[in-house]
Amino acid sequence: MSTAADGSRDVRAWLRGLEVFAGPLATFDPTSAPAEPVALFLEWLTEAVEARLPDPHAMTVSTVDEYGDPWARVLILKNVDTHGWQFAAHAGSPKGQQLAARPSAALTFYWPALGRQVRVRGPVVAESAERGAADFLARSPSARAEALLGRQSRHLEGVAERDRSIDEALKRVEREPGLVADAWTLYTVTPVAVEFWQAEKSRVHTRLSYERATPDAPWDQHLLWP
Numbered sequence: 735m736s737t738a739a740d741g742s743r744d745v746r747a748w749l750r751g752l753e754v755f756a757g758p759l760a761t762f763d764p765t766s767a768p769a770e771p772v773a774l775f776l777e778w779l780t781e782a783v784e785a786r787l788p789d790p791h792a793m794t795v796s797t798v799d800e801y802g803d804p805w806a807r808v809l810i811l812k813n814v815d816t817h818g819w820q821f822a823a824h825a826g827s828p829k830g831q832q833l834a835a836r837p838s839a840a841l842t843f844y845w846p847a848l849g850r851q852v853r854v855r856g857p858v859v860a861e862s863a864e865r866g867a868a869d870f871l872a873r874s875p876s877a878r879a880e881a882l883l884g885r886q887s888r889h890l891e892g893v894a895e896r897d898r899s900i901d902e903a904l905k906r907v908e909r910e911p912g913l914v915a916d917a918w919t920l921y922t923v924t925p926v927a928v929e930f931w932q933a934e935k936s937r938v939h940t941r942l943s944y945e946r947a948t949p950d951a952p953w954d955q956h957l958l959w960p
């Protein structure tokens with residue numbers, strides 16, 4: 735640990751001394767990239783899974799609230815196909831309320847050991863109640879119990895109150911296995927911009943951006959300055 739002249743902890747020096755992109759990093763040749771981004775995303779996700787990176791399907795989901803202030807949190811990717819990237823959430827949670835008011839999101843994936851980041855931006859669509867229900871019923875009983883409470887991110891008096899409520903909800907899930915939380919929603923981010931970022935030890939990083947004006951338009955590819 736670094737120490738400043740007055741004996742206090744020198745956090746700045748300590749952070750500067752930490753290694754980044756320790757590698758061995760992956761490589762990326764943008765000249766052989768596919769014409770559309772989902773195929774490349776699936777290649778990179780597959781390599782992250784094969785490299786046994788922890789939580790390779792975890793992503794930061796960013797939204798904005800009614801004041802235009804950004805919020806971000808990590809969620810699990812539920813699916814990705816030509817329609818877009820999917821995640822599920824309770825519509826009554828802060829993110830659900832933000833998406834109802836402003837249906838737009840940015841997703842950020844980071845696979846540190848490979849030195850790779852992917853960023854996705856686009857409008858968000860709430861899928862049908864049937865698709866939300868199917869996602870809900872595929873969750874573990876304890877995850878269903880938690881979602882049934884529908885109180886995510888509200889203030890909690892204490893852990894005993896939490897545990898009692900979860901216990902009651904879990905008993906309800908066991909009694910009624912077909913029960914679905916109405917507000918459980920599957921969201922699809924329809925991409926209009928997807929950027930692939932490959933770190934290089936030299937710090938001359940490689941960036942490839944796919945952009946399209948609307949979700950129906952064809953993709954344009956551009957290299958970006960690092």
Ligand SMILES: Cc1cc2nc3c(=O)[nH]c(=O)nc-3n(C[C@H](O)[C@H](O)[C@H](O)COP(=O)(O)O)c2cc1C
Pocket residue numbers: 789792805806807808809810822823824827828829830886887
């Ligand atoms: C690895 C990881 C996975 C998570 N997965 C989910 C998830 O799938 N759904 C969810 O609602 N919250 C998930 N969370 C918790 C969220 O990050 C967040 O705390 C919660 O959804 C409340 O967000 P909000 O108050 O902005 O609505 C996850 C957190 C981590 C670290």
